[in-house]
Structures are given as C-alpha cells and as structure tokens.
Amino acid sequence: MKLSEKIRYAGVDDHREKNFENQWPLPKGISYNAYLVIDKKIALIDTADAAFADEFLRNIQAELGDRRIDYLIVNHMEPDHSALLSLISREYPEVTIVTNAKAVPMIEGYHGITDRIRVIREGESLPLGETSLQFFMVPMVHWPETMVTWCPEEKTLFSGDAFGCFGALNGNITDSKSTIFEEYKDEMIRYYANIVGKYGTPVQNALKKLGGLDIHRICSTHGPIWERQIADVVSLYDKMSRYEPLEHGVCIAFGSMYGNTEKAALELAEQLREREIPYTLRNLTAESYSFALRDVFRFDTLVVGSPTYNNEIFPPVRQFLEGIRDRQIKNRRFAAFGSFTWAGGSVKQMTQMAVDAGFEILREGLSFKQGYMPGKCDFDALADLCR
Ligand SMILES: Cc1cc2nc3c(=O)[nH]c(=O)nc-3n(C[C@H](O)[C@H](O)[C@H](O)COP(=O)(O)O)c2cc1C
Ligand SMILES: [Fe+2]
Ligand SMILES: [Fe+2]
Numbered sequence: 001m002k003l004s005e006k007i008r009y010a011g012v013d014d015h016r017e018k019n020f021e022n023q024w025p026l027p028k029g030i031s032y033n034a035y036l037v038i039d040k041k042i043a044l045i046d047t048a049d050a051a052f053a054d055e056f057l058r059n060i061q062a063e064l065g066d067r068r069i070d071y072l073i074v075n076h077m078e079p080d081h082s083a084l085l086s087l088i089s090r091e092y093p094e095v096t097i098v099t100n101a102k103a104v105p106m107i108e109g110y111h112g113i114t115d116r117i118r119v120i121r122e123g124e125s126l127p128l129g130e131t132s133l134q135f136f137m138v139p140m141v142h143w144p145e146t147m148v149t150w151c152p153e154e155k156t157l158f159s160g161d162a163f164g165c166f167g168a169l170n171g172n173i174t175d176s177k178s179t180i181f182e183e184y185k186d187e188m189i190r191y192y193a194n195i196v197g198k199y200g201t202p203v204q205n206a207l208k209k210l211g212g213l214d215i216h217r218i219c220s221t222h223g224p225i226w227e228r229q230i231a232d233v234v235s236l237y238d239k240m241s242r243y244e245p246l247e248h249g250v251c252i253a254f255g256s257m258y259g260n261t262e263k264a265a266l267e268l269a270e271q272l273r274e275r276e277i278p279y280t281l282r283n284l285t286a287e288s289y290s291f292a293l294r295d296v297f298r299f300d301t302l303v304v305g306s307p308t309y310n311n312e313i314f315p316p317v318r319q320f321l322e323g324i325r326d327r328q329i330k331n332r333r334f335a336a337f338g339s340f341t342w343a344g345g346s347v348k349q350m351t352q353m354a355v356d357a358g359f360e361i362l363r364e365g366l367s368f369k370q371g372y373m374p375g376k377c378d379f380d381a382l383a384d385l386c387r
Contacts, residue, residue, distance in 0.1 A: 001173055003217070003225060006131055007154055008036040010044070010059040011221075012052040013168040020080075020166065024194045024290045028187060029168030032080055033221045035158060036063050037151060040129030041070040043098075045149055045158045046221055047084035056084055057091060068092055071118075071126065073133065074099040075160040076146045077106040081221050086111045098126060100137060102145035136209055138162065140202035142195060148210070155216035162206060163233050164222035165191045174225045181229040185236070190294035191222065192240050197297065197327040203241035207234070240297055243330040249278030250386050251295035254305030255285050255317040260339035261305045263372040264379070268303060268337070271383035279386075289320040296324060301333040301386050302359070304350050308340035313349050321353050334359040335382055337366035344369075362386070 001009040011033035020026055032048040034056070042064065048056045060069070069092045074082060085107065089095060097107065097117045107113050120126065126133045131153040138146050141162050149158040165188035172180055196203060218226040218233065226233050239246055250272055256262035265281060272279040278299070282292035296302055302324075306317035313321065334357075336350035347365035354361060362385040366377040 003035075003174065003219070004154060006038055007151070007156060007219075008038060008063045009173050009225070010034045010036050010056065010063060012048050012055050012059070013170065014049060014052070015168055016051070017049075021195075023288070024166075024190075025288050026166060028166060030166050031169045031222055033219065033223075033225075034081070035219050036060065037128060037131060037133065037154075038063065038067075039131050041127075042067060043071040043073055043126075043128060043133060044069050044088065044095075045073040045219075046075055046081040046160070047072075047088060049080050050083035053084055053087050057087070069095045071096055071098045073149050073158070074103055074107065075149055075158065076143060076221070077103050077110065078143060078161075079110070081160075082107075082110065086113070089113060089116070100135065100145060100147050102139075106145060138202065138206035138209070140199045141206050142199050142202075148206075150213060155214055157210065157213065157215050157218050159218050159220045161196065161221050162203070163218050163226065163237060164188075164220040167223060169224060172224050174227055175229045176227070178228070180224050181232045184223055186294070188223065188233070188236060189240065189246070189297055190290060192237065193293040193297040193327070194290050197240075197293070197329070200241040200243055200328070203237060207238055207241070243328075245300035245331065246298045247278065247300070249280075249299040250301040250303055251280050251282060251292060251299045252303045252305070253282040253284055253289075253292040253295070253317070253320060255283070255307070255314045256305070256339075257307060257309075257314070260370065260372050261307050261337070264337050264339070264366070264368070264377065265305045267372070267374060268379045268383060271379050272386060275383055275387065277383070277386050284316040284320050289316070289323055292320055293323055293327075296329060296332065300331075301362070303335045303337070303382070303386070305336070306338045306346045306350060308338065308344045308346040311343065311345050313346045317346075317350070321350060325353060325357060328357075330358055332357075332359045333362050333386075335362040335365065335385070337368075337377065339368055339370065339372060341370055
C-alpha cells in the first residue's frame with residue numbers, strides 16, 4: 001500500500017485477538033502498523049505481532065519483490081511490534097538492525113540476536129539515498145527504549161505507539177476521509193488511557209522535543225496514518241498527557257453484587273439526564289474497566305459506587321481506582337456512594353483515594369445501609385454539584 005513514492009504501508013489488521021496485552025478488550029480489533037522506506041537502500045520500520053508472520057512477510061514481498069531489506073529500524077521492543085524481528089533476520093540475513101543502546105539487550109533477551117546491530121545516537125541520521133532517517137529518543141512513551149524515526153525529506157514521523165489507537169483499519173489506512181478522526185477518537189482516548197496514561201510527563205517531553213518538526217504525516221504503530229487531521233490528533237494527545245479533561249460531563253462507574261449500589265447509580269444517572277448533564281454509566285462487573293478509564297480521561301467529573309466488601313472497596317471497583325491511581329490522573333471532581341450492611345467503609349476509602357489523588361471532592365460520600373430507597377440519599381444535590 002503506497003503512502004508516497006518512497007513510503008509503503010506493510011502492516012496488518014487483527015480481528016482475532018480479544019484482548020490487547022491479554023487484558024484490554026478490542027471490540028473493533030487493532031492494527032499493527034509497519035512501514036517500508038524504499039530508496040537506494042531499503043528500511044523496514046518495526047514489525048508486527050507474532051500471529052501475523054505469513055501475512056506480514058507477504059506484505060513486504062508484495063512491495064519489494066526480490067529486493068532485499070537493508071535496515072530494520074526497531075523503535076520499540078514491545079512484542080506487538082518486535083515479535084517478528086527473528087523472522088525478518090532469518091528471511092533477510094543481510095539486514096542490519098538499527099536501534100538505540102537501550103534496545104540492544106532487549107533484542108538479545110527476546111531473540112538471542114547480538115550481531116548485525118547498528119546502534120544509533122539521538123539525532124543521528126541514516127542516509128537511504130534521496131531520503132534519510134533520523135532518530136529521537138522518547139523514553140517511557142511507553143517503554144524505556146522507545147524512540148521515533150523521522151524522515152525529513154518526506155516530512156514523515158514514524159511515531160511508534162505515540163498517537164496510536166485501538167481499532168483495526170478496515171481499509172482506512174490514512175485519514176483521507178474527513179470523518180476518520182471522529183471515528184477513531186474514542187478508541188484513541190481508550191488506547192491512551194489504558195496503555196500510555198501513566199506517562200503524561202514523558203509524553204509532554206516527547207511533544208516538546210518533536211514540536212519543532214514540520215510534520216506532514218504521522219505513521220504510528222496502531223490506527224490510521226494521519227495526514228490531514230494531524231492537528232486534532234496532536235492536540236488530543238497534548239490534552240490527555242496534561243491530564244486535562246476533554247469535555248464537561250460525568251463518568252459514573254460502579255460495582256454491585258446484589259443490585260443496591262446499582263440502583264443508586266441508575267438514580268444518579270437519571271438525575272443527570274434530567275439536568276442534561278452529559279454522563280456515561282460504567283458497570284465495572286459487566287465490562288472491563290478499560291472503558292471506564294477512558295471516560296475518566298474524557299470527563300471532568302468522576303462518581304464511583306461500591307458496596308463494602310470485607311471492610312474494603314468491592315474488588316472490581318478497587319481495581320479501577322488503583323488504575324486511576326497508577327496513572328496519576330489529576331484535575332478531576334469526585335464523589336462516592338455505596339451500600340453496606342453492618343459497618344460500611346467503602347465510601348470513606350474511595351473518597352480517601354480521591355483525596356490522595358488531589359481530586360476536588362464534590363461532597364461527602366453517600367453511604368447507605370442495605371437497600372437503596374429513592375430519596376434516602378441526596379442524589380438531587382449531588383447531581384446539582386455535577387453541573
Ligand atoms: C462477601 C461479602 C462481604 C461483605 N462485607 C461487608 C463489610 O465488611 N461491611 C459491611 O458493612 N457490609 C459488608 N457486606 C454487605 C454488603 O455491603 C451489602 O450486602 C450491600 O448491600 C451490597 O451492595 P450491592 O447490592 O450493591 O452489592 C458484605 C457482603 C458480602 C457478600
Ligand atoms: Fe507498546
Ligand atoms: Fe504497540
């Protein structure tokens with residue numbers, strides 16, 4: 001697939017994997033993108049997931065025919081992009097792996113490869129003919145060895161996972177259709193929230209480092225190639241990595257064993273609906289917390305419901321709140337609610353986690369004994385506070 005005279009797409013769509021990293025649901029699939037720069041010398045930038053060996057090789061052969069690959073650029077060692085490094089080294093034995101010093105021991109550790117590796121330094125340039133490749137380290141976006149590759153002649157940034165998103169391409173290789181950003185936006189927020197969300201500061205550092213480049217094409221390792229909607233994508237990543245809410249609205253996330261906390265969650269949702277305050281309702285026992293984490297990155301307000309369970313927060317809710325804590329999410333408004341039967345505790349503990357995160361506490365938590373009765377808790381007042 002031709003992106004320009006010199007740049008080709010060689011990636012694959014994955015509709016089979018149910019969960020990325022064995023934990024994040026993929027209702028719309030995912031793509032593993034790789035690219036060829038074809039000049040006097042030929043560079044392959046990244047590979048694909050282990051399950052796609054045959055298809056990936058066929059894609060490369062379709063572009064190259066009998067020509068050989070001179071350089072395999074390794075931007076990132078997570079196996080969704082590096083699993084086929086051994087395969088490429090076997091099929092193209094004359095290839096030189098081009099990467100940075102931090103990736104070298106990982107290449108040995110995963111693949112046992114120690115020779116034909118060229119270690120490049122920050123900013124170094126690799127001539128290919130009329131084009132060249134330049135390398136910039138973006139540590140902890142989202143592994144320590146991560147770098148991006150810049151082709152100045154093509155004004156193209158091979159950005160690795162940065163600016164990536166869930167969702168297979170289904171032919172949407174580029175954003176030539178004007179609605180592509182809107183179509184993929186939710187899955188971009190969810191990818192960021194789930195995978196990269198902990199690394200706001202490294203992402204900000206990367207954005208600063210790359211800010212001076214005149215980028216006309218972003219080729220990331222997941223999702224469409226951005227040519228027309230670059231400003232939207234960069235602005236979204238910028239906001240998310242500063243932990244700025246993207247929209248006004250409420251994420252109601254709850255867990256419930258016997259339906260009492262759930263009833264309260266539904267009551268709050270109803271109150272928000274009446275006030276025309278945007279909200280989502282996330283049942284943490286019915287779906288992965290992946291989706292609730294996305295909504296936390298999206299909205300300015302988070303309201304969490306959990307029953308008390310062995311003096312603690314109900315485990316599925318605890319996992320979600322730990323996910324928020326691990327990502328060091330800031331700048332949110334917060335309230336908690338939940339049912340208990342004897343001593344309670346979950347609402348207090350959830351509120352404490354929010355205080356520790358520096359969230360603004362909208363009001364004291366709404367803790368209720370046993371069944372939820374309309375009017376028993378002041379969701380009216382809470383909904384007003386969510387405006
Ligand atoms: C395994 C288990 C442990 C519980 N531990 C506590 C507890 O430590 N303190 C408390 O007040 N209630 C405890 N409860 C009672 C629940 O909090 C109570 O049933 C609540 O109404 C459940 O809310 P739900 O209907 O939203 O699941 C426990 C219930 C179960 C099933
Ligand atoms: Fe990755
Ligand atoms: Fe990836």
